[in-house]
Amino acid sequence: MIHILLCCGGGFSSSALTAKVQKDIQQYHLEEQFEIEFSPCMIANKKMDRFDIVVCCPHLTYDVKKLVKNANPDKPIYILPPRMYGLIDIRELSTDVLDILEMYKKNPINPVHFPGEENVMRVTRSVAYCRSNVS
Template sequence: MLRVCICCGGGFSSSVLMRKVKSELVEKGYDDKLKIGFCPFKEVHEHYGEYDVVMACPHLSYKIADYIEKYGNQVPIYVIPAMMYGTMNVKEVYQDALDIYEGYKKTHKNPMYFPGEDNNMKRKNRNVSYRKAYGITGEIEF
């Protein structure tokens, strides 16, 4: 089971989205594959051992490098594309989280980005998983 923490600035928007995603987990049959939690981004380091991937809301992208420098590189931190954050489709979240987790195990890069999406503006219009958006069926080279 993949454990994902969704973070926003204060925990408010992520908690609303988390409720939506948690209901979809059961509805779409992902409750045995994915565990979702949430917390304010400033507290996520206190929960590193509880999660495999941290997914941050888009407006936090400018804080991530400093956060990693201060609290370490123990868990991959990924900035969710703005449109994807707004729709929070559990299937798409799961696929991106799984790919980020696998990529991090190989590279230990942080923050984690998909190829060609290192610039926040390049990611903002994607509302589906990277794999689905680009028709990728094999391994992603990070």
């Protein structure tokens, strides 16, 4: 099972999106494969040891850089593109999560991003990277 921690600034949007993803997990019968929780970014470091990956909302780029510099986490941190965050769907999220986990195994540098997506705020895809036109 893959444990995902979804973070936003104060925990408000991530709590709503986590509830949606939890429903998706049940709808698509993925309870054995994925589990998701939410957290405000400021306390993510205290919780991340229980998770396989930390997924952050797009506006947390600065906070993620600070977290990586100060805490040097030993798990992948992935900043979701804006449209994926707003339209979050477990099928798309899980595809990116699996790919990010593999990328991190090969090159454990945070934050993890797909080629050409270094500036997440310029990414316009709303689907998983492998299904977008950029791959």
